[in-house]
Amino acid sequence: MSPLSSDSPILAAPIFEGSEKRIEVDFRLGPNAPANGLRAVPRDTLDELMTLARCCIVSSRSNAQMDAYVLSESSLFVYPTKWILKTCGTTRLLNSVPRLLEVARALGLEPRRCKYNRASFLFPENQPFPYTAFEHEVGFLDEHFGAMCANGGTAFVLGEPYQGLQWHVYLADDMRPLEPSFKPTYNLEVCMTELGNEAAQQFFRNERFVSAEQTTKDTGIAALKPRAQIDDYVFEPCGYSMNGIDGTGLITIHVTPEAHQSYASVEFSGFGEDLVKNPGELLSKVAKIFQPGKVSVTLSVDKVDLDAAAWGTSVGAIPAGYGLQGAASQVSPCGGKVAYFTLAEKLAAPGSPTTPLHHAASFLSVATSSDSEADGNGSEPEQEAVAMA
Numbered sequence: 001m002s003p004l005s006s007d008s009p010i011l012a013a014p015i016f017e018g019s020e021k022r023i024e025v026d027f028r029l030g031p032n033a034p035a036n037g038l039r040a041v042p043r044d045t046l047d048e049l050m051t052l053a054r055c056c057i058v059s060s061r062s063n064a065q066m067d068a069y070v071l072s073e074s075s076l077f078v079y080p081t082k083w084i085l086k087t088c089g090t091t092r093l094l095n096s097v098p099r100l101l102e103v104a105r106a107l108g109l110e111p112r113r114c115k116y117n118r119a120s121f122l123f124p125e126n127q128p129f130p131y132t133a134f135e136h137e138v139g140f141l142d143e144h145f146g147a148m149c150a151n152g153g154t155a156f157v158l159g160e161p162y163q164g165l166q167w168h169v170y171l172a173d174d175m176r177p178l179e180p181s182f183k184p185t186y187n188l189e190v191c192m193t194e195l196g197n198e199a200a201q202q203f204f205r206n207e208r209f210v211s212a213e214q215t216t217k218d219t220g221i222a223a224l225k226p227r228a229q230i231d232d233y234v235f236e237p238c239g240y241s242m243n244g245i246d247g248t249g250l251i252t253i254h255v256t257p258e259a260h261q262s263y264a265s266v267e268f269s270g271f272g273e274d275l276v277k278n279p280g281e282l283l284s285k286v287a288k289i290f291q292p293g294k295v296s297v298t299l300s301v302d303k304v305d306l307d308a309a310a311w312g313t314s315v316g317a318i319p320a321g322y323g324l325q326g327a328a329s330q331v332s333p334c335g336g337k338v339a340y341f342t343l344a345e346k347l348a349a350p351g352s353p354t355t356p357l358h359h360a361a362s363f364l365s366v367a368t369s370s371d372s373e374a375d376g377n378g379s380e381p382e383q384e385a386v387a388m389a
Protein backbone atom coordinates (compact mmCIF):
# COMPACT_ATOMS: atom_id res chain seq x y z
CA MET A 1 0.00 0.00 0.00
CA SER A 2 1.38 3.41 -0.90
CA PRO A 3 1.90 5.62 2.16
CA LEU A 4 -0.08 8.29 0.35
CA SER A 5 -3.03 6.15 -0.71
CA SER A 6 -6.44 7.09 0.61
CA ASP A 7 -6.54 4.09 2.95
CA SER A 8 -3.14 4.91 4.39
CA PRO A 9 -2.92 4.90 8.19
CA ILE A 10 -0.76 8.04 7.97
CA LEU A 11 -2.93 11.07 8.60
CA ALA A 12 -1.95 14.49 7.39
CA ALA A 13 -1.23 16.84 10.30
CA PRO A 14 -4.05 19.36 10.61
CA ILE A 15 -3.03 22.87 9.70
CA PHE A 16 -3.58 25.82 12.03
CA GLU A 17 -2.84 29.35 10.81
CA GLY A 18 -1.15 31.19 13.67
CA SER A 19 -0.70 34.50 11.85
CA GLU A 20 -3.37 36.92 13.10
CA LYS A 21 -5.64 39.50 11.55
CA ARG A 22 -6.01 42.56 13.78
CA ILE A 23 -8.40 45.48 13.71
CA GLU A 24 -8.33 48.53 15.97
CA VAL A 25 -11.22 50.98 15.75
CA ASP A 26 -11.24 54.28 17.68
CA PHE A 27 -14.54 56.03 18.30
CA ARG A 28 -15.76 59.46 19.35
CA LEU A 29 -18.23 59.56 22.22
CA GLY A 30 -21.36 61.44 21.16
CA PRO A 31 -23.25 63.66 23.65
CA ASN A 32 -25.75 60.90 24.50
CA ALA A 33 -23.25 58.04 24.74
CA PRO A 34 -22.68 56.35 28.09
CA ALA A 35 -19.48 57.49 29.82
CA ASN A 36 -18.08 53.94 29.61
CA GLY A 37 -18.73 53.92 25.84
CA LEU A 38 -18.11 50.52 24.23
CA ARG A 39 -17.74 48.91 27.65
CA ALA A 40 -21.53 49.26 27.91
CA VAL A 41 -21.95 46.67 25.11
CA PRO A 42 -23.59 43.70 26.85
CA ARG A 43 -21.90 40.31 26.98
CA ASP A 44 -24.48 38.62 24.75
CA THR A 45 -23.78 41.21 22.03
CA LEU A 46 -20.03 40.60 22.40
CA ASP A 47 -20.74 36.88 21.99
CA GLU A 48 -22.80 37.64 18.89
CA LEU A 49 -19.92 39.70 17.44
CA MET A 50 -17.40 36.92 18.16
CA THR A 51 -19.70 34.37 16.54
CA LEU A 52 -19.78 36.56 13.41
CA ALA A 53 -15.95 36.50 13.45
CA ARG A 54 -16.07 32.68 13.99
CA CYS A 55 -14.50 32.53 17.42
CA CYS A 56 -15.69 32.62 21.01
CA ILE A 57 -14.76 34.11 24.38
CA VAL A 58 -12.77 31.78 26.66
CA SER A 59 -12.16 34.07 29.66
CA SER A 60 -11.85 37.71 30.66
CA ARG A 61 -10.18 40.24 32.96
CA SER A 62 -10.98 43.90 33.56
CA ASN A 63 -9.31 46.92 35.06
CA ALA A 64 -10.41 50.56 35.32
CA GLN A 65 -9.40 51.23 31.71
CA MET A 66 -10.51 48.17 29.71
CA ASP A 67 -12.01 44.71 29.43
CA ALA A 68 -9.69 42.03 28.01
CA TYR A 69 -10.96 38.74 26.60
CA VAL A 70 -9.00 35.61 25.69
CA LEU A 71 -10.68 34.08 22.64
CA SER A 72 -10.64 30.59 21.15
CA GLU A 73 -8.55 32.29 18.43
CA SER A 74 -6.57 35.13 20.07
CA SER A 75 -7.95 38.23 21.87
CA LEU A 76 -10.42 41.10 22.19
CA PHE A 77 -9.83 44.36 24.10
CA VAL A 78 -12.65 46.80 24.77
CA TYR A 79 -11.91 50.32 26.01
CA PRO A 80 -14.55 53.08 26.28
CA THR A 81 -13.54 54.44 22.85
CA LYS A 82 -11.30 51.71 21.41
CA TRP A 83 -12.01 48.22 20.09
CA ILE A 84 -9.11 45.85 19.35
CA LEU A 85 -9.94 42.45 17.88
CA LYS A 86 -7.17 40.03 16.95
CA THR A 87 -8.03 36.61 15.53
CA CYS A 88 -6.09 33.81 13.86
CA GLY A 89 -6.84 30.50 12.13
CA THR A 90 -9.45 30.81 9.41
CA THR A 91 -11.60 33.22 11.41
CA ARG A 92 -13.67 35.87 9.62
CA LEU A 93 -12.68 38.90 11.69
CA LEU A 94 -14.07 41.44 9.21
CA ASN A 95 -17.54 39.83 9.29
CA SER A 96 -18.03 41.42 12.71
CA VAL A 97 -17.36 44.98 11.50
CA PRO A 98 -20.82 46.02 10.15
CA ARG A 99 -22.55 44.82 13.32
CA LEU A 100 -19.89 46.45 15.54
CA LEU A 101 -20.50 49.81 13.84
CA GLU A 102 -24.26 49.35 14.21
CA VAL A 103 -23.95 48.52 17.93
CA ALA A 104 -21.58 51.46 18.51
CA ARG A 105 -23.86 53.92 16.68
CA ALA A 106 -26.83 52.75 18.75
CA LEU A 107 -24.79 53.70 21.82
CA GLY A 108 -23.92 57.11 20.37
CA LEU A 109 -20.35 56.38 19.22
CA GLU A 110 -18.97 57.23 15.78
CA PRO A 111 -15.76 55.71 14.37
CA ARG A 112 -12.92 58.20 13.92
CA ARG A 113 -9.99 55.91 13.02
CA CYS A 114 -9.51 52.36 11.83
CA LYS A 115 -6.26 50.45 11.66
CA TYR A 116 -6.17 46.92 10.26
CA ASN A 117 -2.95 44.97 10.06
CA ARG A 118 -1.62 41.50 9.64
CA ALA A 119 1.54 39.63 8.75
CA SER A 120 1.64 37.29 5.73
CA PHE A 121 -0.29 34.11 6.29
CA LEU A 122 1.79 30.96 6.61
CA PHE A 123 -0.92 29.01 4.77
CA PRO A 124 -2.61 31.61 2.54
CA GLU A 125 -4.28 28.92 0.44
CA ASN A 126 -6.47 28.02 3.46
CA GLN A 127 -7.89 31.50 4.00
CA PRO A 128 -11.46 32.32 3.01
CA PHE A 129 -12.40 35.42 1.00
CA PRO A 130 -11.59 38.34 1.49
CA TYR A 131 -8.33 37.21 3.17
CA THR A 132 -7.28 35.59 -0.11
CA ALA A 133 -5.62 38.85 -1.21
CA PHE A 134 -4.92 42.05 0.70
CA GLU A 135 -6.69 44.12 -1.97
CA HIS A 136 -9.96 42.37 -1.09
CA GLU A 137 -9.52 43.14 2.62
CA VAL A 138 -8.73 46.76 1.73
CA GLY A 139 -11.84 46.93 -0.47
CA PHE A 140 -14.03 45.75 2.41
CA LEU A 141 -12.43 48.14 4.90
CA ASP A 142 -12.78 51.09 2.52
CA GLU A 143 -16.48 50.33 2.15
CA HIS A 144 -16.92 50.72 5.91
CA PHE A 145 -14.28 53.28 6.87
CA GLY A 146 -13.12 54.98 3.65
CA ALA A 147 -15.78 57.71 3.85
CA MET A 148 -14.30 58.94 7.13
CA CYS A 149 -11.38 60.60 5.35
CA ALA A 150 -11.39 62.96 2.40
CA ASN A 151 -9.11 60.74 0.29
CA GLY A 152 -10.32 57.34 1.50
CA GLY A 153 -8.17 54.99 3.52
CA THR A 154 -4.53 54.23 2.84
CA ALA A 155 -2.96 50.79 2.50
CA PHE A 156 0.59 49.59 2.24
CA VAL A 157 2.74 46.49 2.61
CA LEU A 158 6.12 46.65 4.37
CA GLY A 159 8.92 44.14 4.01
CA GLU A 160 10.38 42.15 1.14
CA PRO A 161 8.86 38.85 -0.04
CA TYR A 162 12.10 36.94 0.47
CA GLN A 163 13.00 38.45 3.85
CA GLY A 164 10.39 36.74 6.03
CA LEU A 165 6.83 37.81 6.66
CA GLN A 166 5.45 40.98 5.11
CA TRP A 167 3.37 43.47 7.10
CA HIS A 168 0.04 44.62 5.67
CA VAL A 169 -1.54 47.82 6.94
CA TYR A 170 -4.80 49.65 6.24
CA LEU A 171 -5.48 53.03 7.88
CA ALA A 172 -8.39 55.44 7.79
CA ASP A 173 -8.73 58.50 10.02
CA ASP A 174 -11.18 61.39 9.99
CA MET A 175 -8.25 63.71 10.88
CA ARG A 176 -10.51 65.92 12.99
CA PRO A 177 -8.96 67.53 16.07
CA LEU A 178 -8.63 65.34 19.14
CA GLU A 179 -9.25 66.27 22.73
CA PRO A 180 -6.32 68.17 24.31
CA SER A 181 -5.86 65.25 26.72
CA PHE A 182 -5.10 62.85 23.82
CA LYS A 183 -1.72 61.16 24.13
CA PRO A 184 -0.35 59.00 21.29
CA THR A 185 0.17 55.35 22.17
CA TYR A 186 2.91 53.09 20.95
CA ASN A 187 2.79 49.47 19.84
CA LEU A 188 5.43 46.79 19.50
CA GLU A 189 4.30 43.67 17.64
CA VAL A 190 6.61 40.68 17.23
CA CYS A 191 5.74 37.72 14.99
CA MET A 192 7.92 34.64 15.06
CA THR A 193 8.15 31.44 13.00
CA GLU A 194 10.31 28.30 13.28
CA LEU A 195 10.21 28.23 17.08
CA GLY A 196 12.97 26.28 18.80
CA ASN A 197 11.83 22.73 19.57
CA GLU A 198 12.51 22.98 23.30
CA ALA A 199 10.89 26.40 23.51
CA ALA A 200 7.79 25.09 21.71
CA GLN A 201 7.50 22.09 24.07
CA GLN A 202 6.70 24.51 26.91
CA PHE A 203 3.32 25.15 25.31
CA PHE A 204 2.11 21.52 25.24
CA ARG A 205 -0.05 19.89 27.89
CA ASN A 206 2.54 17.11 28.30
CA GLU A 207 3.77 15.35 31.45
CA ARG A 208 5.59 18.52 32.52
CA PHE A 209 2.45 20.67 32.35
CA VAL A 210 1.24 22.00 35.71
CA SER A 211 -1.02 24.97 35.00
CA ALA A 212 -1.31 27.91 32.62
CA GLU A 213 -0.10 30.18 35.42
CA GLN A 214 3.02 28.04 35.88
CA THR A 215 3.66 28.05 32.12
CA THR A 216 3.45 31.86 32.11
CA LYS A 217 5.95 32.03 34.97
CA ASP A 218 8.39 29.32 33.89
CA THR A 219 8.69 30.51 30.30
CA GLY A 220 9.64 34.05 31.36
CA ILE A 221 6.42 35.52 29.92
CA ALA A 222 5.29 36.85 33.33
CA ALA A 223 8.53 38.83 33.60
CA LEU A 224 7.94 40.70 30.31
CA LYS A 225 5.47 43.07 32.05
CA PRO A 226 5.74 42.19 35.75
CA ARG A 227 2.94 44.53 36.87
CA ALA A 228 0.36 43.21 34.41
CA GLN A 229 -2.78 41.42 35.57
CA ILE A 230 -2.64 38.17 33.60
CA ASP A 231 -5.27 35.90 32.05
CA ASP A 232 -3.66 32.82 30.47
CA TYR A 233 -4.82 29.60 28.85
CA VAL A 234 -3.05 26.45 27.60
CA PHE A 235 -5.07 24.62 24.95
CA GLU A 236 -5.49 20.84 24.66
CA PRO A 237 -3.23 19.22 23.46
CA CYS A 238 -1.16 22.36 22.88
CA GLY A 239 -1.34 26.08 22.15
CA TYR A 240 -1.14 29.07 24.46
CA SER A 241 -2.88 32.43 24.74
CA MET A 242 -2.51 35.18 27.30
CA ASN A 243 -3.58 38.75 27.90
CA GLY A 244 -1.90 41.00 30.44
CA ILE A 245 -3.34 44.39 31.30
CA ASP A 246 -1.55 47.25 33.02
CA GLY A 247 -3.41 50.59 33.07
CA THR A 248 -4.14 51.46 29.44
CA GLY A 249 -1.36 49.13 28.30
CA LEU A 250 -1.71 45.52 27.26
CA ILE A 251 0.46 42.57 26.39
CA THR A 252 -1.00 39.69 24.43
CA ILE A 253 0.81 36.50 23.45
CA HIS A 254 -0.40 33.62 21.28
CA VAL A 255 1.53 30.47 20.49
CA THR A 256 1.01 27.71 17.94
CA PRO A 257 3.78 25.30 18.97
CA GLU A 258 3.28 22.36 16.57
CA ALA A 259 6.56 21.90 14.67
CA HIS A 260 5.04 21.85 11.17
CA GLN A 261 3.35 25.26 11.69
CA SER A 262 5.09 26.84 14.65
CA TYR A 263 4.31 30.49 15.21
CA ALA A 264 4.13 32.90 18.13
CA SER A 265 3.14 36.53 18.43
CA VAL A 266 3.88 39.00 21.20
CA GLU A 267 2.20 42.38 21.21
CA PHE A 268 2.57 45.34 23.54
CA SER A 269 -0.02 48.06 22.89
CA GLY A 270 -1.40 51.18 24.48
CA PHE A 271 1.79 52.13 26.28
CA GLY A 272 3.58 55.49 26.31
CA GLU A 273 6.77 56.30 24.43
CA ASP A 274 8.95 54.50 26.99
CA LEU A 275 7.86 51.20 25.43
CA VAL A 276 9.79 51.92 22.26
CA LYS A 277 12.79 53.76 23.70
CA ASN A 278 14.71 50.51 23.83
CA PRO A 279 12.71 47.87 21.94
CA GLY A 280 15.86 45.74 21.59
CA GLU A 281 15.77 44.91 25.29
CA LEU A 282 12.22 43.52 25.13
CA LEU A 283 13.02 41.82 21.84
CA SER A 284 15.96 39.93 23.35
CA LYS A 285 13.75 38.65 26.19
CA VAL A 286 11.11 37.56 23.68
CA ALA A 287 13.67 35.81 21.45
CA LYS A 288 15.07 33.97 24.47
CA ILE A 289 11.62 32.58 25.32
CA PHE A 290 10.68 31.38 21.83
CA GLN A 291 14.07 30.77 20.12
CA PRO A 292 12.55 31.56 16.72
CA GLY A 293 14.32 31.06 13.41
CA LYS A 294 12.66 34.16 11.94
CA VAL A 295 11.32 37.29 13.59
CA SER A 296 9.42 40.29 12.35
CA VAL A 297 9.08 43.42 14.46
CA THR A 298 6.65 46.28 13.97
CA LEU A 299 6.88 49.56 15.87
CA SER A 300 3.94 51.89 15.42
CA VAL A 301 2.52 55.09 16.82
CA ASP A 302 -1.04 56.20 16.17
CA LYS A 303 -0.42 59.95 15.84
CA VAL A 304 2.86 61.59 15.07
CA ASP A 305 3.31 64.76 17.07
CA LEU A 306 7.00 64.12 17.27
CA ASP A 307 9.82 63.98 14.79
CA ALA A 308 8.34 61.48 12.35
CA ALA A 309 11.53 61.18 10.34
CA ALA A 310 13.66 60.30 13.37
CA TRP A 311 11.20 58.04 15.19
CA GLY A 312 11.33 54.29 14.59
CA THR A 313 14.54 54.32 12.57
CA SER A 314 16.09 51.57 14.66
CA VAL A 315 14.85 48.44 16.36
CA GLY A 316 17.63 48.88 18.92
CA ALA A 317 20.10 46.19 19.88
CA ILE A 318 19.59 43.03 17.82
CA PRO A 319 19.24 39.89 20.00
CA ALA A 320 22.43 37.83 20.19
CA GLY A 321 22.55 35.19 17.47
CA TYR A 322 20.30 37.13 15.08
CA GLY A 323 20.96 39.37 12.11
CA LEU A 324 18.84 42.15 10.65
CA GLN A 325 17.48 41.15 7.22
CA GLY A 326 15.31 44.08 6.27
CA ALA A 327 13.95 47.41 7.49
CA ALA A 328 11.29 49.71 6.08
CA SER A 329 8.91 52.33 7.37
CA GLN A 330 5.92 54.36 6.30
CA VAL A 331 4.56 57.69 7.53
CA SER A 332 0.85 57.58 6.88
CA PRO A 333 -1.16 60.46 5.43
CA CYS A 334 -3.75 59.36 8.03
CA GLY A 335 -1.33 60.22 10.83
CA GLY A 336 1.06 57.85 12.52
CA LYS A 337 4.10 55.89 11.51
CA VAL A 338 4.83 52.20 11.10
CA ALA A 339 8.40 50.85 11.14
CA TYR A 340 9.04 47.22 10.22
CA PHE A 341 12.12 45.04 10.70
CA THR A 342 12.84 41.42 9.85
CA LEU A 343 15.48 39.37 11.65
CA ALA A 344 16.78 35.86 11.11
CA GLU A 345 18.84 33.53 13.20
CA LYS A 346 22.47 33.58 12.06
CA LEU A 347 23.81 30.41 10.50
CA ALA A 348 26.60 28.71 12.43
CA ALA A 349 30.05 29.03 10.87
CA PRO A 350 31.05 25.98 8.80
CA GLY A 351 32.62 23.38 11.09
CA SER A 352 31.13 24.94 14.21
CA PRO A 353 30.13 22.36 16.83
CA THR A 354 26.87 24.20 17.46
CA THR A 355 24.14 24.56 14.90
CA PRO A 356 21.08 26.77 14.83
CA LEU A 357 19.18 24.09 12.91
CA HIS A 358 17.09 23.09 15.91
CA HIS A 359 13.87 24.00 14.18
CA ALA A 360 11.52 21.80 12.27
CA ALA A 361 10.62 23.35 8.92
CA SER A 362 7.45 25.35 9.37
CA PHE A 363 7.63 28.34 7.09
CA LEU A 364 6.03 26.77 4.07
CA SER A 365 4.46 29.32 1.85
CA VAL A 366 5.47 32.88 2.43
CA ALA A 367 6.76 33.28 -1.10
CA THR A 368 3.36 32.23 -2.46
CA SER A 369 1.62 34.53 -0.03
CA SER A 370 3.77 37.50 -0.93
CA ASP A 371 3.51 36.86 -4.66
CA SER A 372 -0.23 37.13 -4.46
CA GLU A 373 -0.43 39.99 -2.02
CA ALA A 374 2.53 42.29 -2.30
CA ASP A 375 1.11 44.52 -4.99
CA GLY A 376 -2.48 43.85 -4.16
CA ASN A 377 -3.57 47.16 -2.66
CA GLY A 378 -3.43 49.19 -5.82
CA SER A 379 -1.40 51.96 -4.22
CA GLU A 380 2.30 52.60 -4.45
CA PRO A 381 3.33 53.75 -1.02
CA GLU A 382 6.62 55.48 -0.60
CA GLN A 383 8.65 53.32 1.71
CA GLU A 384 11.72 54.71 3.32
CA ALA A 385 14.63 52.40 3.82
CA VAL A 386 15.64 52.81 7.43
CA ALA A 387 18.85 52.36 9.35
CA MET A 388 20.11 48.82 9.71
CA ALA A 389 20.84 49.20 13.42
Ligand SMILES: C[S@@+](CC[C@H](N)C(=O)[O-])C[C@H]1O[C@@H](n2cnc3c(N)ncnc32)[C@H](O)[C@@H]1O
Binding pocket: 016, 017, 018, 019, 020, 072, 073, 074, 087, 088, 089, 235, 236, 237, 238, 239, 240, 241, 253, 254, 255, 256, 257, 258, 263, 264, 265
Ligand atom coordinates in the same frame (compact mmCIF):
# COMPACT_ATOMS: atom_id res chain seq x y z
C1 LIG B 1 -3.61 29.20 21.07
S1 LIG B 1 -4.21 29.47 19.55
C2 LIG B 1 -3.05 30.76 19.23
C3 LIG B 1 -3.02 31.23 17.86
C4 LIG B 1 -2.13 32.40 17.65
N1 LIG B 1 -2.60 33.31 16.72
C5 LIG B 1 -0.70 32.02 17.40
O1 LIG B 1 0.15 32.72 17.83
O2 LIG B 1 -0.42 31.04 16.78
C6 LIG B 1 -3.66 28.25 18.46
C7 LIG B 1 -2.98 27.02 19.02
O3 LIG B 1 -3.87 26.35 19.90
C8 LIG B 1 -4.17 25.04 19.39
N2 LIG B 1 -5.57 24.75 19.72
C9 LIG B 1 -5.99 23.69 20.44
N3 LIG B 1 -7.32 23.75 20.60
C10 LIG B 1 -7.76 24.87 19.98
C11 LIG B 1 -9.04 25.47 19.80
N4 LIG B 1 -10.14 24.92 20.28
N5 LIG B 1 -9.12 26.60 19.09
C12 LIG B 1 -8.00 27.18 18.60
N6 LIG B 1 -6.77 26.68 18.75
C13 LIG B 1 -6.63 25.52 19.44
C14 LIG B 1 -3.84 25.11 17.90
O4 LIG B 1 -3.50 23.82 17.38
C15 LIG B 1 -2.64 26.01 17.94
O5 LIG B 1 -1.47 25.34 18.35
